[in-house]
Amino acid sequence: MNNNLGIDIENVVNVQLLKEQRGANYDNINHVIMMTSETGTIFDGKTIYATYKNIAGVKADFGITSKTYQMATAFFGTSPNPIGSGGCLIIGHWRKSDLTLPAVEFDTLTGSEIDSNALLKTLRQIEDGSMTLGELTLENLNFADAITFSDVIDTLNRAVPDGYPSDENHPNDNNVPTSGKSTFAYLDKRLVVSGKGLANASEGGTGTFIGNLLGLGDSATLMVRKLNRF
Secondary structure (H helix, E strand, O other): OEOOOOOEOOOOOOOOOOOOOHHHHHHOOOOEEEEEOOOOOOOOOOOOEEEEOOHHHHHHHHOOOOHHHHHHHHHHOOOOOHHHHOOOEEEEEOOOOOOOOOOEEEEEEEOOOOOHHHHHHHHOOOOOEEEEEOOEEEEEEOOOOOOOHHHHHHHHHHHOOOOOOOOOOOOOOOOOOOOOOOEEEEEOOEEEEEEOOOOOOEOOOOOEEOOOOOOOOOOOEEEEEEEOOO
16 A cells, blocks of 8 residues: 555554543543523522533523523534534533632541451440540440441441531532531541541540540541632
């Protein structure tokens, strides 16, 4: 085979181009963003963007008389269209005035390594466990019916008061549940506590202090972060 440059090409490979790269959905270049100052019914101060696959969703959120709907109509009316290649239309909210929100404190307390099987046997003898982790106090922890260490974790999580920290005080972070409550998890043979205003375990509340048993006392590592919101 010879091309116009006079270079012989002996090995020819046939390839097929896919319209959508399935292995890189988050880097899909077919996503298109459009900014608008219109709030519609979707931008309430907490939501700053929305994604759409068709014009019906834009119509429902902004109405047919909005400039946002008119611009989206032009986008969805093009052919070929990015939607057909796995893309979407992202409509972002452009604020005409500045919005300043305080940084959010988000703490992670990682305990020392523990033997969950041995600890489970000890905890089964405790029906009035308690400890204070900074702003968070847990008490009246009954582990008598715990069969597995997962039951211990469930007991700890159920004891966290509703609204601590409040929904306003926790960021949208993968390590924090959407309920806004601090959580206990068992990872790599260590207890990990996520929340706000945490500190190494100390005696507090009514009952038997269990902070050191759980590895959350002075040997635990506390990380405090300030997350900026926009």
